[in-house]
Structures are given as C-alpha cells and as structure tokens.
Amino acid sequence: MSHISQVLWQFLIHWLTNFQLYPPEASKIAPQMDALYFFMVLVSMIGMTIVILLVVGFSIMYSKKRHPVAVQIEGSTMLEATWTIIPLGLFLIMFVWGALIYFRVYTPPANAMNIYIVGKQWMWKAEHPGGQHEIDALHVPTGRAVQLTIISQDVFHSFSIPAFRVKREAIPGRYTSVWFEATTPGTYHLFCTQYCGTDHSHMIGEVVVMTPDDFKKWLASSTSGASLAQNGERLFASLSCSACHNSRPDARGPSLANVYGAKLTLANGQTTIVDEAYLRDAILNPSQHVTQGYAPIMPTYQGQISEDGVISLVEFLKTLNSDYRVQQTTTTTTLLPESEGKTTPAGQKPAGQGMVKQ
Amino acid sequence: MSSSTIVSLPDQSTARLPKMNFLSREKGLLSWLLTGDHKRIATLYLISITFFFFIGGALAGLIRLELLTPQSDLMATDTYNKVFSMHGIIMIFFFLVPSVPATLGNFFIPMMIGAKDLALPKINLLSWYLYLAAGGLALYAMMNGGVDTGWTFTTPLSTHFLNTNVVTSGIAIFIAGFSSIFTGLNFIVTIHKMRCPGMTWFRLPLFVWSNYAASILMVLGTPVLAITLVLVVLERVAGIGVFDPTKGGDPLLFQHLFWFYSHPAVYIMILPGMGVISETVSTFSRKRVFGYTAVAFSSVAIAVFGFFVWAHHMFIMGISNYSMLVFSLLTMLVAVPSAIKIFNWAFTLYKGSITFETPMLYTFGFMGLFTIGGLTGVFLAASGTDIHLTETYFIVAHFHFVMVGGMLMAFLAGVHFWWPKMTGRMYPEKISQLAAIVTFIGFNFTFFPQFILGTLGMPRRYASYPPEFQVLNVFSTAGATILGVGYLLPLLYLTWSLRYGEIAGDNPWQATGLEWQTQSPPLTENFPAIPIMDHEAYDYEWLDTQKEKEVTSVG
C-alpha cells in the first residue's frame, strides 16, 4: 500500500513542480501569439460564465416549484441583435488580430538566415547553408531571424516547434516556409504533427537555441566540409548544367548569374520573380518555365535528383553572382564540339536575353 | 403528482400498450426486413448505430489505454494507427452522421409534419441496406488487418505509402455516403411536399428545420466525398498520378476536395442534435422556443455558410494569404448562428416552468459543452492561433467537445425524450439521471485536459509522447473510464425498460408536437386521419385546451 502511494506522491510532486499551461515562450512571436490566445481564453471564460449564469440562474428562478406557470414569450429582436452583434464584433477582432499574427509568422524578413528542412518518413533533416547537416535536430542562434524552407520527400509532414509557436506543413513537391527569431537559449521540442505513417510519433527531435557565439562555435565544429552552395556547384557540373547555362553569346540557355531575385520574362509573356520555388520548379518541370527568347529544350531532372540535391543547386544559384564559378565548372565538363575554344573572359557580366535586373 | 416533474403517466394498474401499433401490426422477420414503415426503419437504424457506437467506443478505450504511458507499449505503433483511424471512421460515418437523422429524424419527421410516411419509403429502406453493406465492409476491413490512413485519408500517404485496406474502407465510406444522401433527399422532399393542411413552414417544429438544413448539406456535400474517394481508389489501383507531385498531380487538390465535404459533414452531424435541443428545452420549460424565427433561420445559415469555410483545415498547408483571409472571416461568420441558438435556448428558460428530467439534464450538458466546443473553434478560426494549435490535442479536444459533449448528448436527450413515444414505455428516471450526470463528469475529465495538452504542443495521432505530458493523459484516461460507464448504463436500462418500464401513454411529457397527440407506440399510418394544423409550434395554450377536451380512458 505505502509503496503505491509513494509512486503516486512522487508523480504528483513532479507534476506540481513542473505544471505548465502553455509552452515556454522562446521566440519573438510567441508572446504576441500568447496575447491573442489569452484574450480568447478571457472572452471564452466570460462567455461561458454568462451562459452558465443564464442557464443555472433561470433554472433556479423558474423551476416548476418556484414558477409553476410559464409565460409564453415570442422573442425579442433587441436581444437577438445584441447577441448577434456582440459575438460577431468579438470574433471579428479575433479575426483581424489572428490574421496579423499569421502574416507576421509567414512573411520572413529580407535578412533572414535560411535553413532548409527536408522531411521524410520518419526523420527531419536540417541543412544549414554552410553545409552543416542535422537529423532530428535544429541548432539556431538567438537574436537572428531564421527562415525555414521546408519540403517533404514523400508524404505530408508538419514541422512544429511549440515553444516558438510556429508550425508549417512539409508538402511533397513544393517548398513552404516559416520564420522565427529565437529569444531564449535552451532545448525545445520539435514534433512532426501531420500523421505520416508508422513512426509518426517518433518523428520528433530537439531545437537547440544558442547564443550567437555558441552558435558560431557549433557551426565551425559540425561542418562536413562542403557548404550547400559548394555541393550545388559540384552537382551543376556533374549534371552538365553549364553546357547550356553559361554566358556565351550562343548559349542555349540563359545565364544564371544573379538570377535569384531577378524579374524574369517567360516565354508566354508572363513575368515572375525568381525565388527558391521557381528555381526548384524550373529544374523539375522546365517546359513550364521557359525564359523568353530561348527554346524549350531543357530536359527535366525529375527522378534524377533528390530533394537534397535540388536544395544544394538552389543554394548554389542563390550565391551565383558572376559567371566565374560557372566557367570553372565548364572546364570540368565535356564541352560540346561546336563551342570548343570559345570562352568569355572571366568576370564579365552576362547579357542574357529576357532578364531584367530589379 | 410530484410538483417537480411534468411526467404524467396513465394509471399503471390498468394501463396497457395499445394492441394495434407499428410494432404489432405485422409480425415476422420479413415484415421488418422489407418494411416501408419509416418507424420500423428508424428502429432498425437505432439498433445498427448502437452496435457501431460500441465498437467505436471500444476502439476509443484502446486509444486511452495506450496513452496511459508515454511509450507505445500496449500495442505496436502500426496497430495504434489502425485503432485511431477506425475509431474515427466508425464514429463519424457509422454513428454520428446517421445518428439523429436516421433514427429520430426518420421516426418523427413524418409525424411532426402530419404525414403518414416519408415521401420515398423504399428509398428509405434502401438507405438502411446501404448503411449495413457499408458497415459490413468496414468491419471486414477492420478484421482483415484494418486501415491506418486516419479518417482523413490524406494523400499521398493513403495512395502510395500504405499497404492496408485503403480501397475497402474507401468503398465502404462511399456506400455509406449514398445512404446519407438518400436519407437527406427523402427528408427534403417530404418536408416540401407532404406537410399536412395548415402546416406552414413557420409552424414546423424546429427539429424539422434543423434536419432540413442538415439534409441540404447531406445532399450537396456528400457526392463530393464520393468522387474524392473514387479518385483515391483509382490512384491506388491504377497509379494515374492525380495526387502525385512527381507525375504533375497535386496532393493539395485532395485536401480541397476532401474538406469540401468534411467540413459541411460536421454541420450534418450537429444540426439535427440542435433540433433535438430545441424540442427538449421547450418541453421542459413549458414554453415556446424564444426567437423561433431566429433559431430556424440560423439553422439554414449554418448550412449555407458551412459550405464556404473548408480551407480553415488547411491554413498551414500553403494556401495563399488571401485564401486564408477569406476562409478565416467566413469561419468567424459561421460561428455566430450557433451563438444565437445558445442564447435563444437559454432565454427559453426565462419565465418558464422548468423541470429536470433526464432529457433536460442532457440538454443542459449540451448547452455547456457545446458552448465550450464552439468557442474553442473560434481559437482555431483565428489563423494566427491556429498555427500553434492545429494538428495538436487542442483540435482533438475541440471536436470531441462539439461532437461528443454536443452531438452525443443531444442524441441521448432525444432518445430519452422520445423513448416513451417509440416504445410505449418509460425508462427508469433515477438511474437515467445518474447516467447523465456520470457522463457529464466523465466527459469533462476526459477531454478538458486535452485542451491543455494541445496548447503545450502535444501532437495528435501520437502513440508515444514526451513524459511531461503523462499526467494530463492519465487524467484523460481516468475520465474515459467514467464516460464509458455513463454510456453503458443507458444501454442496460433502456433495454430493461422495453419489458419492465412503466406504460407511458400518449403524452407523458405534456408536449405540443403532433407526434405526442397520438398513441405510443404509434400506429403504422401514424394518425387515424390526417391532422389539420391550426396552431403555432410550441403552442402550450392550445395544449391546455386539448387537455380540457381529453377523455382519459386507456385501453
């Protein structure tokens, strides 16, 4: 008997000392979201109290013993208006407030540091631009905006960090993104919250928030050698991208130097801003992303490259601001017979058709 | 007669069940299996859905048992995934969707409008057979290894990454969908075309209005689920790529198509329950429902708005910000009619003459729990908080509050309210009141901690979880045990009452509906002659004049 109550006692103590009603607030948006949450809790409690008072109060005041004869009342337009307009008003406040927070969470600032997240059954891979790779973990610094570009390799997953109050679906076939700025060093839960099969409950990990100095140390100690961009450069060469995507005047494809962030005119006349999603799509579905002035001859790499590979290529293209690196890769690929010997002087800015700098 | 109850039973020493009623009119199994009588079909449905309810409940018990400990130690994670998937599928498609419409709606809509039967009795019977076929197929899938897609069948998981009985379950739900469509179709035609003379739309009981609104949803929404399941089955069987991104398909298309039905589905589930509440609140306060027109129109408003909010299940799935604004705003709008109803029911109590029989206890339970459930829905409708709360136990708690705390309580209120009319016998009052209270307590213990778990971040559909969530899970499981007792009791005493319950007479509750002005159990043709409606709904003054004219011989 005493043995059982010991267990229960410890249980209770442990719980009471660790009692939480909401997760730690470890990001800048967390207190803002919690403010709305507690507003809603307050409104709900007031609403509940009103309903309970009405129901309990009326039940006592007008119980059959106390009030044996009912008075038939049709209704009251005034009351209907009151309990339509007040709830509607409160809900609209919550709608606007919630929408503001939603926009904030999903609109990363321009200077955000980007980390790629690839979800697959049943693990999370985090890829830092410097080439650091993590599995089921994510190290981030405090005081810095961090954007996560997320994709799934197989089914829907959902990347969730309750302490930061952020969550975003990992969708197969397209990038999604979310951003946060961590504020408090510590270790927090990372969950997959979209049911994804057998080991859905084990697709969890740790988010480790460090001070900027600690983070720099960690970056230095966990690099695997090549950064994502360097890996992308390697792929660019091995997949022979530079055979068409170089800055020679007779090049079959547009030069990709400085293409990231540029405003591109497509073959069908539409213009688009080049972002990660565009780059990924152009690699996998090129015939829908033909730059104006070029023939639709790019082959698709669907099936030949993994999501990690695409991420590396995208990172490479993001950092590509001159033709120099491309020229370097050109010399490592088999050149086509007709272009042998013709090269553009290194460092010259390309003059690709259809590209307008923003 | 005790002054704290309105129950008025005939003298038990001389009372008998009427010799000629819908149960005694024809005997034999075939007369039941080939019946066109809406009351018999309703009875068949009642037995069937009770059966499925307890299977779904057993699965719920298994879920809660597993979640007692942080590790997945009771069963393999694959098994757990199957258990929660089948719990959802059975509870939603084989219990909640048909619950009030197919049992109480089938039984009482014709009587409430003064008709002899529904417009299409053979289609009604077909509905039940389709339900049985679907249920049989679902049980087969369950015993043949189960299905672990979740009740939401998310692609590409369900189409490309699972080896369980996805196709069988998909077909089962497809068939069940048609059962639902035919019931809704029958109700709409009946309510439009078979009201008795004098029964204008605004003299209809609010139960009829609610079922009408739910029927619109059934008829327009369910076919979209049907075609979505067809696409999932084809994708699985032939691999055509409609939801496969590597072939140019779009997994998000499935989400849109699926939720286009599944959101209205929740209103299909709750609206008939709200109809029951209108009836019980009125009867047990001896008053017309406050704001009849507002309640009637808000039912239709919920049905209409309910079609335009589906993407609030997809806020974090990459829909555009503009989409989010539209759906979040519309979701806020759809919350308002429900609030209107709660206040109208509360004010029905004002200056009434209230008694606390079992249906009224369940009604109070509904009003409290549905309010909490509905308010937490607003937490999710606000897109900002939805980011944190979606896909966690907050959602699980929210929908269980509205579905179980709301709908299931309303169903039990209705079953108890109309039990004397359907069977001719009363259930035992004290034990039923106890069961209602036990259910209420058990429910709160089970599901309230889950709100906190969700806010803390515990994801849903997890077989194992971080140890700091254990205490709340233990609370929840403890509550579930109590809840289980609360649900078992009615099964026992209602069955007991079929043999030993007191004879109820025509109108034990002194209620105003047309169904209460005829014998219990009713005649096969409901009324000896088609009534002529010459008074408003919930007209207690008319009822008083009837009682003056009444001759109280039973026999």
Next chain:
Amino acid sequence: MSDSQVVVHVTAEGAHHEHLPYQRHHFETYAQQSDATNFAMWLFLLTEVMFFGGLFTAYLIYRNWYYPAFVEASHQLQIGWGTANTAVLITSSFTMAMGVWSAEMRRKGTLVLCLVITFILGLVFLGIKTIEYKEKYDKHHIPGFHYSLKTFLDPQSDPEVYSEYHDKPLALDMARHTEIYFFLYFAMTGMHALHMIIGIAILGFMIFRAQAGAYTTGHVTFVENFGLYWHFVDIIWIYLFPLLYLISRHQ
C-alpha cells in the same frame, strides 16, 4: 383512446379515399405523389451534378496548369467519333422526350417504339465508346497500364494525327502530364458511361413494363422521371465533349 380510434380506422380505411391503384398509401392525392417524386428526381440530379463536379474541378485545374499537354493529348481523340456520339445522344434525348409525350397521350405503341429506339441509340453510344477505348488501349494511352509517351515526344511517329495537327514534340516533363489528361478522360467518360449503362438497364426494364401497358394508364411518373435522368446524362456528355475533344482544334 387508442382502441376506439383503431376501430374507427379499420372501417374507415376502405371507404376513406378512393385512390388510383398506383397511388401509394402514404400520399393523400395522386398529384402530391407525382409532385413529390418529380421533386425527388430533380434533387437526385442535383447530387449527381455535385458528384461530377469534383471531376470537373480537377479537370479545370490541371488543364490550366498543363495546357500544352492537354492540347496534344486531346488531338489523340477522334473528333468524328465524338461528334457521332453527341448526335446519337441528342437524338436519343429527343426520342426519350417523345416517349414521355406518348405516355402522356396514352399511346402504348408509340411509347414502346420510342423507348426501343432510345435503348438502341444508347447501345450505339456505348459501342462507339468501346471502339474509342479500344483504340486508346492499342496505342497504350491508358494511364497506369503500360502508358506510352511516344506519340507526344515524337508526334511524327503517329502519321494520322500528325498530318492533321502537326503537333510539336513535347518536352519530357510536359509529356508526362498527358497521362493526367487521359486519366481524366477515362474517369469522366467512364463515370458517364456507367450512368449510361444503368440508364440502359432501366430502359430495358421499362420496355417490358410499357409493353404490358403500365405507363399508358395515366401514371406517367416513372417515364417522366426517367426522362429527366436520361436528359441529365445527355447534358453531362454535352459538357464532356467540348472539354475533352475540342481543346484547340483549330490548327
């Protein structure tokens, strides 16, 4: 109260209201019955619209995304057969409407003739569909079953189609999307054909009943409501034909 009521009911039952033999007991008048069943059929057709609606939605989205693939894939359908089928169905709707008229006019012979012609036209439609499906099978254009991209990567390998449209070869990733077009083609026309088959089966039943005189005694509801169903199936085809066959034929 109840027993005395029962007695009254029993004696009243026979004399209570005269109703036509085909009026069901739960209806007060025949007019109410035909009104209700007619309304029920319209409502059912509305559910069918929602049912097909999902497929139309998918079609609209994918056609918008993959237009070149849809154009070239639709060139693989023979417009001759499609037009013939459209003519067949519209004619069958006419003969069906004539059948309903005949039933109302109580002309049994004409009714049976109209139903038989409608039946035959329905079979002709299915026959032409079979020819078209077989052609797709021969050319390996059935998604999921050895689907071949050859005619889209190299249109000149299919001289029949190429001589008419001179399609340009599609890039591989766009060519893959033709499979989605064909999936929608088979799903939509297949679902339509399924509804045709059900309709034809009911028509067969109706021909027997019509011959026995069941529909020419004033009780035309069944024929009328079936007519509605048949016209609905026709209208679905009238949407399917331009959407599937007539995407950009003007080369």
